[in-house]
Amino acid sequence: MAIYTQYRSSFDRSLAALLSLVLVALTLGILWGEQRARGKARLSRSNAAGRPARPVRLGWWTPIALILPAVIVVLALALxxxxxxxxxxxxxxxGETWRPVGAAIVNSLTAGTLAAVVTxxxxxxxxxxxxxxxxxxxxxxxxxxxxxxxxPGVVIGLSLVFFGANYLPALYQTMAILIFAYAVRFLPQALGSTRSSLLQVSPRLDEAARSLGLSPWQTWRRVILPLVRPGILAGAALVFLTVLKELPV
Structure with a gap:
C-alpha cells in the first residue's frame, strides 16, 4: 500500500522504487533462510508403500469437529x-443484460488458461x-x-507498461504482455508444486529406466512426467484460479 500511495501521490517516483527494492531485499533474505533451513535434505520416496493411518475416535468432540469446518466453509464460500x-x-x-458478463467471463477464462500454460x-x-x-x-x-x-503487482505492471510503451509498442496493451506479467508474478506457484513433486521421485527411477535402454528424453516423458503430472496440474490450477481472482472480469 505504501508503494502504491507513493506512486500516486508523488511526482518523483524514486521513493516508490526504493520501497520496491526493500521488498526485493526482504524476499532474498527469506529465500536465503529457507535454503539454510532446507539444507541438503533428500525428500524422494524409496518406495510407494506406506503404512495406513490409524483412525482416532473423537468421542464427544465429533460434533465440534464437524461444526467448525462447516462454519469456515459458510463464511469463506457460502457468504x-x-x-x-x-x-x-x-x-x-x-434491466442489466448478460452480454457484457459473458464477454468478460470468456476473456477471463482465456487469460487464465493462457497464463497457466505459459507459467x-x-x-x-x-x-x-x-x-x-x-x-x-x-x-x-x-x-x-x-x-x-x-x-506488488502494481510494480510489475507499471514496469511492463513502461517497457512496452517505450521499447515494444507492438505488444503494448496486448494479451501477450498481460500473460507475461502474470507468468512473472505467479511463477513461484507453479514452480513450488512442480519442484515438490520432482523431489519425491527417486533418482533411482532415472537410473533404472536408462539401464533398460531408454534415452534421457524417453525417461522424462515415460517415467518421470507421469509421476509429477499431479504437481504440474496443481500448479496450473493454482495459477489459473489466482489469475481469475486478480484479473477484473
Missing part, C-alpha cells in the same frame, strides 16, 4: 457467493534444474523466480 447472487438478482431486476512451461525447466541438477546456476534461477512474487 460471498450469496452476496454475489444478490447483486446479480438486483442487476437483472434493473507451467516456464516453471518446468527451473524445477527440473532445482530438483535434479543442483548447483550455482539452478540455485540462482530458482531464487530469481521468487523475486517477482515478492513485488
Amino acid at each position: 460471498p457467493l450469496g452476496v454475489m447472487l444478490s447483486w446479480l438478482m438486483q442487476g437483472i431486476e434493473n 507451467v512451461l516456464a516453471a518446468l525447466p527451473v524445477a527440473i534444474l532445482a530438483a535434479r541438477y543442483r548447483g550455482t546456476l539452478s540455485h540462482w534461477l530458482e531464487r530469481g523466480a521468487y523475486i517477482g512474487y515478492g513485488l
Whole structure:
C-alpha cells in the first residue's frame, strides 16, 4: 500500500522504487533462510508403500469437529457467493443484460488458461534444474523466480507498461504482455508444486529406466512426467484460479 500511495501521490517516483527494492531485499533474505533451513535434505520416496493411518475416535468432540469446518466453509464460500447472487438478482431486476458478463467471463477464462500454460512451461525447466541438477546456476534461477512474487503487482505492471510503451509498442496493451506479467508474478506457484513433486521421485527411477535402454528424453516423458503430472496440474490450477481472482472480469 505504501508503494502504491507513493506512486500516486508523488511526482518523483524514486521513493516508490526504493520501497520496491526493500521488498526485493526482504524476499532474498527469506529465500536465503529457507535454503539454510532446507539444507541438503533428500525428500524422494524409496518406495510407494506406506503404512495406513490409524483412525482416532473423537468421542464427544465429533460434533465440534464437524461444526467448525462447516462454519469456515459458510463464511469463506457460502457468504460471498450469496452476496454475489444478490447483486446479480438486483442487476437483472434493473434491466442489466448478460452480454457484457459473458464477454468478460470468456476473456477471463482465456487469460487464465493462457497464463497457466505459459507459467507451467516456464516453471518446468527451473524445477527440473532445482530438483535434479543442483548447483550455482539452478540455485540462482530458482531464487530469481521468487523475486517477482515478492513485488506488488502494481510494480510489475507499471514496469511492463513502461517497457512496452517505450521499447515494444507492438505488444503494448496486448494479451501477450498481460500473460507475461502474470507468468512473472505467479511463477513461484507453479514452480513450488512442480519442484515438490520432482523431489519425491527417486533418482533411482532415472537410473533404472536408462539401464533398460531408454534415452534421457524417453525417461522424462515415460517415467518421470507421469509421476509429477499431479504437481504440474496443481500448479496450473493454482495459477489459473489466482489469475481469475486478480484479473477484473
